[in-house]
Amino acid sequence: MDISQGLLLKNLILRGHRKNYQVTFYPGINIIYGDADTGKSSILRLVYYLLGGKQIKIDEEIQASVKYAILELTINGSPYCISRDIFNPSRDVDVYFCEYSEMHNTFPEKYKATVNRGDDQRKSLSDFLIETLELPSVRLKQAPTKDSSATARLSFLDLFKFMYLDQDDVGSASMLDIGNHVVETKNREVFKYIFSVLDSGISEIEVDISNKTKEKAELASQYLAVTQFLSQTGFRSTEDLDQEISNIDNFRAEAERVLSGLNSRMLGDNEIYEGLKDALNTINMNVKSQEEVKVKALRSIDRFTRLLNDYQNDIDKIKASLSSRDVIGRNIEEQTSCPVCETIVGIGVLSEKFDVPSDSRLKGELTSITRRSKDLKELITENRRELDSANSILVDLYSEQEKARRMIDEALESSISPYLAERDAIVKELARLEESREKALHSLRVRNKQGAIADQLGRLEGTIEKLKLKLEELKSDMPSLDDVVNDLSADINNFIRRVKIKNHYGVGISEKTLFPKVRNVEYRNINSGGLRTIVSIGYLASILRQKLRKETNVPGLLMIDTVGKYLGKTPEDSDGHQCENGDDIDGVEDPEKYKNLFDALVEIAEEFDNEDKLCQIILVDNDLPRDVAYENRGFEIAHYRSSGINGLPIGLIDDWDSK
DSSP states (O other): OOOSSSEEEEEEEEEESSOEEEEEOOSEEEEEEESTTSSHHHHHHHHHHHTTOSOOOOOHHHHHHEEEEEEEEEETTEEEEEEEOSSOTTSOEEEESSOGGGGGGSOOEEEBSSGGGOOSSSOBHHHHHHHHTTOOOOEEESSTTOTTOOEEEOOHHHHHTTTEEOTTTTTOTTGGGTTOHHHHHHHHHHHHHHTTOOTTHHHHHHHHHHHHHHHHHHHHHHHHHHHHHHHHTTOOOHHHHHHHHHHHHHHHHHHHHHHHHHHHHHHHTOHHHHHHHHHHHHHHHHHHHHHHHHHHHHHHHHHHHHHHHHHHHHHHHHHHHHHHHHHHSSOOOOEEEOTTTOOEEEGGGGGGGSOOOOHHHHHHHHHHHHHHHHHHHHHHHHHHHHHHHHHHHHHHHHHHHHHHHHHHHHHHHHHHHHHHHHHHHHHHHHHHHHHHHHHHHHHHHHHHHHHHHHHHHHHHHHHHHHHHHHHHHHHHHOOOHHHHHHHHHHHHHHHHHHHTOSSOOSOEEOTTTOOEEETTEEGGGOOOHHHHHHHHHHHHHHHHHGGGTSOOSSOSEEEEEOTTTTOOOSGGGGGTOOSTTSOOTTOTTSHHHHHHHHHHHHHHHHHHHHTTOOOEEEEEESOOOHHHHHHTTTOEEEEEOTTOGGGOOSSSSTTOOOO
16 A cells, blocks of 8 residues: 555554553554443544644543553654654653654654644644644635735644534534534535635645745755755764664663573582571571560560559559448447437447448459469569560570671682672673763764755655646646536535445535535524434545545544434334434435445545545444444454453553542
8 A cells, every 4th residue: 555645643642650552553544442431432532632633632541540642653654653742732742753663763853733833943733733744834714705814824733624424413413513613614614625626725735835845945055054964073974873773672681691690600509608698597486476575475474564564553542341241240339319300210220221342252352363363473574484484595696696687798708709790890880881872872862853844845845846846737737616516516415325325415515504405495594403413424534535536734644533423223213313303304314325435435445445545434432233343343443342352452551440
């Protein structure tokens, strides 16, 4: 396949905190499908953002897992990597003029994130994309019918509207900002630009040729100055630097191998060291055992001492009770008069009102507690003996431990010394090699920067020649808007016929609005959401298909999010009334329409393949019907299941856990 002209996505890489996440794209059809909230739409949103989108909706799992994003792609056959901060849209964008695997060897070019931030000192990412695609750089009139109309520079995002239908735009009555007069007017001018039928097309190309010729002269002067400086300073060539880095890597690998073997011999060949190490391990185990005995004894002493104190308190209380018994418990015959009623009361009767234990009961309890206290004292004494024994043993063990460690150090010193000089030499050599590699790598980046300037100069020359040819063609035979409308009408008519809607007639492009129409009804006035889905996809697909017959100013890329919006996919959907109006007058709930829509897009990709022209169509949807998935097997680049069933990844961020 000839990929010398156009834009081809290769890899989307998300650099994460835990790992990287990657989606690989291919020429032709690319299908992404699976459960909701698994990151399918995020893939297209990230591509859009990395190609200059002003902002991006960041899902929770991406926010928690990703640091920044990289898009690897080729433009007119040359490799590039676009790296952008996904959390700060205003930060400059880094563009590496190389493949992803070579990014570490290259200094990036920095571009402003948006068109209005670009200036003469630093261009915008949009400027880079338009220039690298060798498209004319023009300004569009905001009011085309007025000579005094203000103008605005065409941006790559203006073109991207005709390349990307997000899930809100598919089947939407406000696709391409229908209803916004200012934006509609601009979109019509972009449409004319795509097909080179702008009223100011010739003059704009002449201005663009002049500007690019000046830029080429400045770049050539810059390249000459850099080349002379590198030559005068004796800077080595790219080939020499590549060879030096390769040699350093080989030397380093060999030095690391020798160092690893040396370390193994230093430890593995010493029997004395191994014996001492085993002895030390035994001592350490004994130390640990005695320390456990010590801790256990201390805990027992503490626990028994507290209990002994409690028993002593009980003994004191019992003795106090016995003393009280002598006073409260004896018989008293004394009489006295009541202080209230002056009645004579016998005090001896009062003793009958108290529960005074007998002497034998209290003395029995005292004897029992006293016996237990004695047992506790013996236990405390026994644990103190164990503690003293453990401390005594630990003193000896600590001494043996220190002695063993000292002997190991002496054994290591005597056994390692023959290797130390050799090992130090290897370590120093590795450090020197690493330093040399860093210097060579920096020099290589400088040389690659020089090469990037040369490549940019070559692209400018090619763009200027291409613009001159286009200018001559426009001067000799400028296409008319009527011809473009007629050709595009034929393509969208064929597309709609392939899908097989009911009452197929009056399909084409409105000459006034440049939007599609079906049954002579302009797109915005179509009531059926399902029919609008088919027509909106068919409109962009037909613009893409025009590249098969003519040179258009739009890359061969088409991205569609939620292909089956408002369409039936299975016979069961026919009862669900997916159409907005609830009346399936267009038959879009018929699963055959969904299958036919897929087939029509696949056929366009196959036409490009047969003509050896570049085309890339990325389709996103929820579950595909079994027959559609089977017929399009091999086009699947991502299939997600939130449950992870059948070993499928749970989403774009496949190690995300929200809990």
